[in-house]
Amino acid sequence: GQQVMQIPQYQHVQEGEDFTTYCNSSTTLSNIQWYKQRPGGHPVFLIQLVKSGEVKKQKRLTFQFGEAKKNSSLHITATQTTDVGTYFCARSGAGSYQLTFGKGTKLSVIP
Amino acid sequence: NAGVTQTPKFRILKIGQSMTLQCTQDMNHNYMYWYRQDPGMGLKLIYYSVGAGITDKGEVPNGYNVSRSTTEDFPLRLELAAPSQTSVYFCASSYPTESYTFGSGTRLTIV
Numbered sequence: 001g002q003q004v005m006q007i008p009q010y011q012h013v014q015e016g017e018d019f020t021t022y023c024n025s026s027t028t029l030s031n032i033q034w035y036k037q038r039p040g041g042h043p044v045f046l047i048q049l050v051k052s053g054e055v056k057k058q059k060r061l062t063f064q065f066g067e068a069k070k071n072s073s074l075h076i077t078a079t080q081t082t083d084v085g086t087y088f089c090a091r092s093g094a095g096s097y098q099l100t101f102g103k104g105t106k107l108s109v110i111p
Numbered sequence: 112n113a114g115v116t117q118t119p120k121f122r123i124l125k126i127g128q129s130m131t132l133q134c135t136q137d138m139n140h141n142y143m144y145w146y147r148q149d150p151g152m153g154l155k156l157i158y159y160s161v162g163a164g165i166t167d168k169g170e171v172p173n174g175y176n177v178s179r180s181t182t183e184d185f186p187l188r189l190e191l192a193a194p195s196q197t198s199v200y201f202c203a204s205s206y207p208t209e210s211y212t213f214g215s216g217t218r219l220t221i222v
Contacts (some may be wrong), residue, residue, distance in 0.1 A: 009151070015157060031176070031208075033210060033211075035211075041215070042201055042213040042214065042215050042216050043154070043201070043211070043213050044213070045210035045212070048209075048210060088153065088154070092208070095143060097161075097207045097208060098156055098159045098169065099143060099144075099156075099211065100140075100156070100170075101146075101153045101154040101155075102153060103151065103152060103153040104153055
């Protein structure tokens with residue numbers, strides 16, 4: 001129903017390698033939001049995608065929204081130790097504004 | 112702007128005790144939310160409010176109560192604390208359809 005599935009659950013990369021996390025839904029999404037939570041911290045908003053096929057970039061981060069609006073991805077180029085944390089995607093429900101969060105992808109970066 | 116302020120940051124509670132987690136925001140956001148976060152489980156919505164005097168249940172409301180007497184404040188009450196309520200609690204606020212601003216969280220342990 002309103003769930004979003006995130007894969008992988010964990011990812012360990014060497015510093016400088018790329019990283020991608022995926023967010024999938026069985027139903028069409030009106031929009032998708034991405035958040036980052038540093039260890040011991042709180043979720044911080046990164047971006048919102050609304051349009052089919054939308055691609056947005058923030059420095060080394062690239063966010064994509066699928067053409068069918070059922071999936072999204074976050075790609076980090078050349079990871080750094082500052083990228084460590086858990087990345088969550090979140091969707092709003094039909095006719096409501098409260099977000100349902102995926103379980104997140106926990107990224108570890110080995111220096 | 113302080114954003115979203117949560118108190119206390121940490122608390123240890125005995126089984127059967129009650130307590131109130133405080134949340135206040137100074138951004139004049141209509142919407143406020145309470146989530147709990149358990150390890151590896153993402154964020155689950157407990158209660159939310161679309162404005163003063165209006166509250167509604169989220170995914171996991173049992174054992175909790177809320178009130179929203181003002182736009183700024185959205186306290187979460189635990190009655191008869193149980194070990195299953197050991198978690199990290201996050202309050203958040205937003206305008207409709209926009210991103211969430213989270214507080215720094217309350218780490219609650221029930222013993």
